[in-house]
Amino acid sequence: MCGIVGYVGKKEASPILVEGLSKLEYRGYDSAGIAVIDKDVIEISKCKGRLANLKDKLDTSPVKGKIGIGHTRWATHGEPSDINSHPHTSENGSISVVHNGIIENYLHLREWLSSKGYKFYSETDTEVIPNLICHFYNGDLLDAVMKAVSKMEGSYALGVVSCDEPDKIVAVRKDSPLVVGVGTDEFFIASDVPAILNRTRDVYYLNDKEFVVLNDAGVKIYSPEGDEIKKELVTVTWDADAAEKGGYEHFMIKEIHEQPKAIRDTMTSRIIPGQPITLDNIKMTKADIENIDRIYIVACGTAYHAGVVGKYVIEKLAKIPVEIDIASEFRYRDPIINEKTLMIALSQSGETADTLAALREAKTKGARVIAITNVVGSSIAREADDVIYTWAGLEIAVASTKAYTTQLILMYVVALYFAQHKNTLGVDEIEKIKNEMLSLPEKVSEVLKHKEVLQKFAANNYMHKDMFFLGRGLDYAVAMEGSLKTKEISYIHSEAYAGGELKHGTIALIEKGTAVIAIATQESLYGKMISNVKEVTTRGANVLGFALEGNTSIESTVDSAFYLPKTIDILSPVLSVIPLQLVAYYMAIQKGCDVDKPRNLAKSVTVE
Numbered sequence: 001m002c003g004i005v006g007y008v009g010k011k012e013a014s015p016i017l018v019e020g021l022s023k024l025e026y027r028g029y030d031s032a033g034i035a036v037i038d039k040d041v042i043e044i045s046k047c048k049g050r051l052a053n054l055k056d057k058l059d060t061s062p063v064k065g066k067i068g069i070g071h072t073r074w075a076t077h078g079e080p081s082d083i084n085s086h087p088h089t090s091e092n093g094s095i096s097v098v099h100n101g102i103i104e105n106y107l108h109l110r111e112w113l114s115s116k117g118y119k120f121y122s123e124t125d126t127e128v129i130p131n132l133i134c135h136f137y138n139g140d141l142l143d144a145v146m147k148a149v150s151k152m153e154g155s156y157a158l159g160v161v162s163c164d165e166p167d168k169i170v171a172v173r174k175d176s177p178l179v180v181g182v183g184t185d186e187f188f189i190a191s192d193v194p195a196i197l198n199r200t201r202d203v204y205y206l207n208d209k210e211f212v213v214l215n216d217a218g219v220k221i222y223s224p225e226g227d228e229i230k231k232e233l234v235t236v237t238w239d240a241d242a243a244e245k246g247g248y249e250h251f252m253i254k255e256i257h258e259q260p261k262a263i264r265d266t267m268t269s270r271i272i273p274g275q276p277i278t279l280d281n282i283k284m285t286k287a288d289i290e291n292i293d294r295i296y297i298v299a300c301g302t303a304y305h306a307g308v309v310g311k312y313v314i315e316k317l318a319k320i321p322v323e324i325d326i327a328s329e330f331r332y333r334d335p336i337i338n339e340k341t342l343m344i345a346l347s348q349s350g351e352t353a354d355t356l357a358a359l360r361e362a363k364t365k366g367a368r369v370i371a372i373t374n375v376v377g378s379s380i381a382r383e384a385d386d387v388i389y390t391w392a393g394l395e396i397a398v399a400s401t402k403a404y405t406t407q408l409i410l411m412y413v414v415a416l417y418f419a420q421h422k423n424t425l426g427v428d429e430i431e432k433i434k435n436e437m438l439s440l441p442e443k444v445s446e447v448l449k450h451k452e453v454l455q456k457f458a459a460n461n462y463m464h465k466d467m468f469f470l471g472r473g474l475d476y477a478v479a480m481e482g483s484l485k486t487k488e489i490s491y492i493h494s495e496a497y498a499g500g501e502l503k504h505g506t507i508a509l510i511e512k513g514t515a516v517i518a519i520a521t522q523e524s525l526y527g528k529m530i531s532n533v534k535e536v537t538t539r540g541a542n543v544l545g546f547a548l549e550g551n552t553s554i555e556s557t558v559d560s561a562f563y564l565p566k567t568i569d570i571l572s573p574v575l576s577v578i579p580l581q582l583v584a585y586y587m588a589i590q591k592g593c594d595v596d597k598p599r600n601l602a603k604s605v606t607v608e
């Protein structure tokens with residue numbers, strides 16, 4: 001995680017670096033810092049805590065210069081503190097570095113450098129990097145960085161400046177994202193495009209171990225072997241306003257309200273009544289699809305929960321066995337993979353290190369990989385055989401919302417695409433599902449109009465330490481996502497349980513007043529689910545129940561009911577997750593939590 005930026009041009013670097021960091025704070029916010037070169041002196045300003053602390057510091061003690069690097073940190077090695085903040089500087093003060101990633105052999109490098117007389121002051125893995133570069137420096141910064149990274153194991157995106165070559169930034173990446181921005185007489189590096197979107201839309205996406213040297217005359221990119229290379233300059237089409245709150249109090253609530261549009265955009269051109277489903281430029285033939293004997297959906301967090309829904313629907317509609325795996329577990333459990341295996345790597349950011357590692361493992365073993373991601377040009381998009389994009393738009397809040405619902409949409413699209421090619425569903429059945437899908441944006445908008453019951457439940461329950469989410473079938477899959485939202489933004493411990501499983505142990509935790517959200521949208525399981533809800537109300541639980549419009553009988557079992565527009569069973573997760581996102585949001589607000597930047601978290605987890 002962490003966010004890095006760099007600027008070289010004709011303007012003062014410090015405000016531009018801070019502006020860039022403000023767009024990257026979602027990647028980590030334990031500390032922030034910048035290094036700016038004026039003439040041949042590196043000036044550093046850094047401190048623990050949010051970027052606001054750094055801004056205050058810079059207001060009282062500005063740093064001047066037209067070239068610099070900046071960092072916002074999500075702590076891995078070493079607690080959040082001033083001393084552990086980036087940039088880190090070589091002991092002789094000549095080289096400063098910002099780093100996103102983890103240097104896995106840093107202890108070995110630290111010992112080696114210590115034996116040569118280098119001293120270390122922080123607890124970070126990063127501090128070895130400037131010293132290593134310094135050790136190899138012999139009048140050529142690029143050469144020294146190349147030599148240093150050849151000794152490093154792990155992941156890194158680096159921005160490096162040196163007072164011996166005060167006109168340039170050297171940058172490189174491996175397994176951590178980095179883009180290079182090209183403006184008019186000014187050039188940038190950043191972990192992610194929003195950091196530079198106010199300044200330029202023209203970017204180079206670097207591949208692993210490509211190096212870049214930036215000065216105020218331009219950008220030169222080098223291959224891992226050190227040869228200068230030409231790359232395609234990509235023009236980003238995102239709307240810069242997407243990175244603003246647009247009148248909402250938080251990005252999360254803004255993004256919750258953007259879901260009707262995000263869902264509609266994600267279906268556009270893929271789902272058209274009367275026409276076969278199309279899947280972008282996917283290169284799979286009918287024979288390739290028939291050849292698949294197993295699908296692994298691999299993802300983390302919220303994307304994993306979308307994958308759980310994907311398993312249900314692909315198996316149900318396309319009749320292909322699907323396993324759903326947590327990415328960080330997948331590669332270590334020796335999964336059975338061969339050329340008949342398809343992996344679907346699901347990731348909003350396209351940069352999640354665990355998912356990327358699982359993708360690489362699957363490819364090495366001969367599987368074909370489809371990436372489903374929201375970020376064009378991301379590592380996962382580039383390394384997969386095929387990519388399908390969720391057109392959710394920029395998602396800034398750490399808690400994922402519109403990425404989840406658009407991932408669900410693509411799970412349905414993929415299931416229908418395979419069903420269409422394998423003839424596991426008739427044309428009429430496919431048309432019926434497609435038409436129902438096309439009505440989802442309207443129905444989500446409808447759900448978003450009715451918040452009172454949810455606000456009341458949040459107000460009455462935000463002070464609880466524990467909460468339970470119950471559901472059966474796809475409602476259980478959605479319950480997992482509701483539980484994660486609650487944990488991550490309102491810090492309430494919660495568990496999602498399959499309605500029928502609770503009685504096998506966990507029901508012992510239910511007592512008078514225990515807060516429970518029961519989701520009962522699956523028509524085929526409604527009766528059974530109501531019985532499970534009765535089991536907890538009998539023991540005193542305070543239950544908010546979700547049901548489809550018309551199923552008013554739920555009212556006799558629960559304390560309060562929330563109704564969702566009618567839809568078919570497989571599509572209900574798109575609707576039922578909306579009130580779950582809202583309840584988590586309202587509870588977090590009641591508790592005074594920092595909704596968009598929950599403690600200990602970062603949006604993009606680029607370390608394993």
Ligand code: M6R
Binds near residue numbers: 352
């Ligand atoms: O970018 P990704 O979809 O790969 O991210 C995966 C998880 O880190 C992410 O979904 C995380 O769980 C969210 N904070 C949940 O809201």
